[in-house]
Amino acid sequence: MAERVAVIGAGQMGNGIAHVFAQNGFDVTMIDVSAAALGHGVGTIAGNLDRQIKKGTLQPADKDAILGRVATEQSLSAVKDAALVIEAATENRDLKFKIFADLDDAANPDAILATNTSSISITEIAARTKRPDKVIGMHFMNPVPVMQLVEVIRGLATSDATTQRVLALSKAVGKTAVEVQDYPGFVANRILMPMINEAVYCLMEGVGTAESIDTVMKLGMNHPMGPLALADLIGLDTCLAILDVLHDGLGDPKYRACPLLRKYVAAGWLGRKTKRGFFAY
Numbered sequence: 001m002a003e004r005v006a007v008i009g010a011g012q013m014g015n016g017i018a019h020v021f022a023q024n025g026f027d028v029t030m031i032d033v034s035a036a037a038l039g040h041g042v043g044t045i046a047g048n049l050d051r052q053i054k055k056g057t058l059q060p061a062d063k064d065a066i067l068g069r070v071a072t073e074q075s076l077s078a079v080k081d082a083a084l085v086i087e088a089a090t091e092n093r094d095l096k097f098k099i100f101a102d103l104d105d106a107a108n109p110d111a112i113l114a115t116n117t118s119s120i121s122i123t124e125i126a127a128r129t130k131r132p133d134k135v136i137g138m139h140f141m142n143p144v145p146v147m148q149l150v151e152v153i154r155g156l157a158t159s160d161a162t163t164q165r166v167l168a169l170s171k172a173v174g175k176t177a178v179e180v181q182d183y184p185g186f187v188a189n190r191i192l193m194p195m196i197n198e199a200v201y202c203l204m205e206g207v208g209t210a211e212s213i214d215t216v217m218k219l220g221m222n223h224p225m226g227p228l229a230l231a232d233l234i235g236l237d238t239c240l241a242i243l244d245v246l247h248d249g250l251g252d253p254k255y256r257a258c259p260l261l262r263k264y265v266a267a268g269w270l271g272r273k274t275k276r277g278f279f280a281y
Contacts, residue, residue, distance in 0.1 A: 006031060006082035006107075008099060010041030010072070013116055014088035016144025019045045022069040023058075023145075024173040029071045029078050038072040045070065048145050079107045084169060086138055088116040091241050096120055097128045104129035112162055114138040118238070119189050119245040122155035122182045132157035136166050139186060140175075142234070150175045155182050184249030189242050196239055197258050199227035203278065204260035210278045228278040231261075232271030236278075240265050 003026065007018045010032035018030045018041070032038050049066060052058035071078075076099075079085050085107055087099055096115060103113055113135050115125055126135035137153025150170040154163055163179065170177035180187045199213050208216070214226020231239050240262065246255035264270075264277065271277030 003027075003083035004029065004081050006079040006085045007088060008032075008076070008079075008085065008103070009088035009090075010034070010037040011088065011090075012044075012142060013140060013144060015041035015044045016048075016142070017086055017088055017116065017140055018070055019048060019066075019145050020173045020175070022066045023049075023062075025069075026173070027069050027071070029073055029082065031073045031076060031078055033074055035074060038074070042067070042070060042072065048143075052145075076102050076106045079103060079111070082107065082111055084112050084114060084166075086114045086116060088140075091118060091120065091238055093120050093124075096125055100125050100128045100135070104131060110134075112136065112165060114166060116140055119185050119242040121184070121249070122153050122158070126155045126157055133159040134162050136162050137182070137186070138166060138170070139188065141188070148176050149188075150177045151186055151188055152177045152179050153182050153186050154179065185242060185246045190246065193239060193242050193246060194255065196227045196231045197243055197255075197261065200231070200258040200261045200278075203228065204258055232277035232279055232281070234271070235273055236261060236270045237265050 005021045005026050006029045007014050008031050010030050014030060018028045022028045030038060030041055046067060049058060049063045053060050053063065085103055087096065089095055089099055096117060100113060107113060113129065115137055116139060117137060118139055122135065122137045126132035129135055132155065135155055136158050139151035139153060141147035141149050152166050152170060167177045167179065185193065202208055202213050203210055210228045214228050217223045217226045240257050243255055243257040268274060269276045272281050275281045
């Protein structure tokens, strides 16, 4: 099953997806407009492989072979040989719509086009192509090499054959795939984001400090990480974007983003990536 997989985007999610496919024997082309992003992405994969070697979950001899299966390109035309294309660009509707229209022209007519979107409608993305039956969501969790889940999201037109193939490919890279339907936020973020948002409201209203709120959820609910630290890891701008998708798509005021979250995003306090969010890094 050594078909070629193309990954669009060399950022945190893109390089993680490329990593797991390459580690499981697939030839991967990682595509990004930025040569610097591609260099950084390959460096991240190498660093994560070193971490696996240190833990004893990977043999040192396997590292070079895995890296050897990752090619990098700066043009979308490099998707032409791929059986599966996974888009992992920034969570921006217009950008994803444009990428999928371009991918539809560039990819093999039989190729499956998947998106790693965490909240944008698969049905709307698929409508930008002439192959909506072959468009599907593959929502990997961060960090991709560690997290077990892939949310496989069927758009309105996604075929059974496409769904079964993607479920099988997810299993082939060692993930547990869960099939869900295309509604705002799918399952993961529809449940997670209101919890994070409520934690921000608790902080804004002075119910507890950030440390207190996270400690309650870690020790009281056995969560590995508190909701505010998790928001910082995800990126506060991403959390806000997903809440806005939930609010717009479902029209229920319970998804209204907390004003404090908006204020932090406006200030550029986006979490770990800017060294400042609900906590300092």
